[in-house]
Amino acid sequence: MQRTPILTIAACVLAVIPASAAREQTPAAVAEARDVRSISAADCTVSRVGATIPVTAIGEPVSAVALDPPAWTDATGEMPGYCSVTGSMAPADPDAPHAQPIHFRVVLPAEWNGRAVQLGGGGMNGIIPNLTGPIDGGPSGPARRAVTFGSDSGHRAGRGVPVDWALNDEAIRNLGYMQMKKTRDAAMVVVERAYDARPAFVYYIGSSQGGREALTVAQRYPDDYDGIISNVPIVGFSTLMLAPELIRIHEKPLANWVTPAKTATIRDHFLRTCDHLDGRVDGVINNYAACRAIFDRSQRAPGQNPWAPKRCPDGVDPAPDNDGPGACLTDGQIATLDLVYSRYVFATPLANGATTFGMWVPNTDPSGSGLIEARRYAGQEGAAPDAPVHSHLGALGVTGFLMRDPGANPLDYVEGGPLDARRRELSEWLDSTNPDLTAFRARGGKAIVTIGTDDTLASPGAQLDYYQAIIDTMGRSAVESFARLFVMPQGNHGLRARVAPHDGNGRPLEPRPLPTAIDRVSMLFDWVERGVAPPLHATLTGTDDTMPLCSYPAYPHYADGEYVCREADDTQAAPRQ
Template sequence: MTTEARTAGTSRTAVRPRRRWGTAALALATGAVTAATLAPTAAAATTPTGCADLVGTEVPADAIGLPTSGAVVDSATVVPAAAPLPEYCDVRFTIRRVDPDAPDVSARVNLPTDWNGRGMHFGGGGYNGVVPEATGNAPSAPPDTPPPLARGYATFASDSGHTGGNATFALNEEALVNFGYAALKKTRDVAGALIRARYGTDPHHTYFVGSSQGGREGLTVAQRFPDDYDGVLSRVPVVPFTALQLAGNRVGAAVAAGGWMNAAEIQTLTDATFAACDPRDGVQDGLIARYPDCDPDPAQLLCPPDVDPATSDTCLSAAQVDLVRTVRSDLELDVHLANGVRSYPGWPAGHEALSWPFWITGAAPLPETQAPGAVQPGGAPFPGTSAVANFGAQWVRYAIAQDPDLDTRTFDPDDPRWRERIREVSEIVDSTDPDLSAFRARGGKLIMQEHFGDYAQSGFAGARYFESVVDELGRRRTADFARLYVSPGADHGGQGAPSLVDWVSLLETWVEDGEAPRRVVQSGTVGTVARTLPACQYPEWPRYRGGPVEEAASYRCTGSHGHHR
């Protein structure tokens, strides 16, 4: 299939719109991409354009695959080479809104003077709201890996259609749809037009890389816009997004109900988890590599009747045990979310001290000095609350209830009055469609990576999504184009365990040369010790078989291909 044909293909959103949308959301989803709409931009880009000459360039609305009021280049500046980056043209552009009350989409594309013929879309993070520079490295890249821009990629990114790293944007329907998926398509189409204008041709391959929110966005483009991307790297994707926020809000309620834990109590929990699970992978080394079935009973830590939990850090209160159970248990929902999802999996046990103090019990100041107050703070974000609860509470307030004053700790997602809105929001934002057959058919490749010391989101959620793809397409067909690799013990950002891999090189080789990754080795540290470890494919885990504990060659991947958690 030619580049022009791929670019001109009808978007999946137009072919199969999401179910049960509100009127405004459905209207924003019906823009189709056709050869006719892209023709004006393609025809104008027959001669390469100088960097400064891009200023003021207009990309018409009919050249963008979803509804906009067109786009304009605000600035274009040559940035001199400075290691590790080459000389490039820094182009900033605005994609104009349709709804006059909605924000515009702000975006950029970096155009290297020495272009390698490829494009790379960088995803965002958190609730987005800022334009990523797209000059840094791809997720999980080892420190000595050259950034994509240094390799000659034209890189681009956007703020997803709002400013400010919080969920207040969700009060506007166009902004919500932009965040969910539409800004990705709009940014890709405008960046593609500017790449074509600068170099006189389209990229011969286009990739997407992202972590966390960007990981969800990577799955989004593979599901909704399969003709636009040749390869996707999705690290620790926050899916299913709506269910994750409801689970996070539930965690916040359990923290506020007496489950809050200080640093010493979290260490008590961590020590008990390591005692139960660390040796089960064949070596006691400060890393729980056998992650799929580590689930010790927190009731063993309950303070005996003669010990006051308020004065002891070596045992837990009943409310704290309930918090641990809440974190590790599935959230079951009465409502059917997008693609039939009805639950969010519990977080994995292990490595709690690495990230519980931020994600679960309190963001700032340090958890030993900041228990939650009796009154939920207002605003966005909520100061002093745990990060996972903060994200969840904001989503409940602004996207679902659309009430900035709602006390989210009493919010019940099974209350019938919220059911339709939860479903509608899920259809817009959740990236859980298991049917990746169109992406596979066009030769697309997907690499996912999950961290199992991650308390921002549960690694089992990405695993469930991947298994849903297997259920949809079959294991053999899925293995042709998609892999899920695991990093036991790594936190959301990849700290605490080996998790570093040059995924861009592996993805590029798979896409362009047809060579799938073989034995993948990830690097990092456990404590202060440098380690390497096999990157096993889910649900396998690295079992120690003898030799230096610090070396990947001392492990082999083991486990069954059944469903876990």
């Protein structure tokens, strides 16, 4: 079937609209103005897209690329029709122990406007992302007339699936960075075969692991992408997997165990110390930088102990089961909290010269994502004889990647010990901490990154330190010319936020969500394709209120009856007396 480009009516209209008026068109209108190419079920065939891809078309090593017969899905409701092409890439060394293929998929919409969006994974990956679902909370790829593609990153996940892939270095490197390039290159071949054209714009959009992946492609493959959206990226991935174990290791002595009963008193102390730092006491810790400076031992003044008001008399807890906001903390518990809310110092520098990991910042969910555990684990004082080995989402990265024994006890890790060289090697493969995005900026790339300070799964401290490293490396004006580094106070790992149960004066508050809605995708498309930069400080909606979404290092400050973005100063870092 011979296909010719279909020029929409909107394109003809746009040609006679003055430039000033054209800039006011919505992103949807701009998309309609593209040279739209069409395919149908008759094009969704092996004869059209092929059964293989030459390995020479893939920019990282693979030994073969095979494509399954494509499948057409008819339009239903608001979902346009599309052709789905699934394939696999064999490892460069298929005979290596535990070698795994990369499974990938490309979704080709019936009408295509020239955009291609690579969607990132989540957790430890292991499945192909949902390529026909909402993109960053908005319309799907087919509904946007955009190609979408993604992969399982080179291993399978799920109940009963073997985890021995974690013992294969190529599989680990695929997870870290190579699968993004391999998947992108394979998708470009499929797209060109289907539409007789390559994409005009290629984007990477992801959250969490996918957010790290988006940063990775900007760092490692800057010429391949026009723009990225990186939400809650796990920038220091190799250490984030280890961080929960570092807490449990510190809690090996029973005296250091922060129990769930202490959750309310920790939250209360953060709020009483920091709620007022943004100019208003309302159950929201907006001035995250000043609050962090109070509790991080690397920033606070020598001899200052922000936990002193919560210390138990003589360091002994008279009521360990007291779960109220007035409960006290022992010296051992305070030492553990100092670890959790301070930068962790490495024995030797990791990739990109990193010497610390930012851990967590003061928040209103101090027990979230296992930061506080209700039981004792094998290797900890007081654990039952049959106590389980500690596990969490990234534990395989410690036992498999690092210790090379999935059955090992991660609490046996020793910082600076015999695994130190392996730590550095994994950091080079897995961490997205390179702050020099000069090449990405030079090719015209644009980046929108958003983090939340109540994110207990990723590490807001590491994310904030990466923001600062980018500015220190490139200069603020250069960064603002191509990137938005947003911070959502009290935002969680899903970038949703709520007011705390009470404010910094102890006054109970009605539970309610905070504004968190924003259209990052349209922002990015406008910036890349039309040169319309998003505001340095954007606006969050989604409730009856609005809130500013400030670019780092600014934060929402309350003045004259409203919140405005303002940069922290040293005077605001002093705790309230």
